[in-house]
Amino acid sequence: MDLLDDSEVRRRLDEVPQWRREGDEIRRTVKAPDFPTAIRIVDEIAVEAEKLNHHPDIDIRWRTLHLALTTHDKGGLTGMDFTLAARIDEIAAANGA
Known part of the structure; x- marks a missing residue:
């Protein structure tokens, strides 16, 4: 996966x-x-992250989750970050969050 440029990051953020x-x-x-x-x-x-071999940083504070995504080995944002972000959104919605 290649790093995304700023305009592509902005476009992909519109999707999530x-x-x-x-x-x-x-x-x-x-x-x-x-x-x-x-x-x-x-x-x-965690199950989705393992399937994609792409893992978020997660901070758990009671019922509040703080999530961060980046592609560490590329030094920035790639399409994989947005793929997992969209899947996390689906998981959160399915669980009433």
Whole structure:
């Protein structure tokens, strides 16, 4: 995967509007209905991350998840970050977050 230029990052962010760019990362906060649901969301994200061999940074604070994506080995954002971001959005929505 090649690094995305700024215009492509902006275009791809339009496809995942709950995500925001911070430097070489995209970030999103997910608020689950309760702690067990938050952990279930993390478990489902972990399964998808393994399938894609692309892993987010996740900070769990009770029922609030702070997620960050970047392609570390490329030093910035690639299409894989946006692929996983879209899948995370689907997982969050399916779990009421």
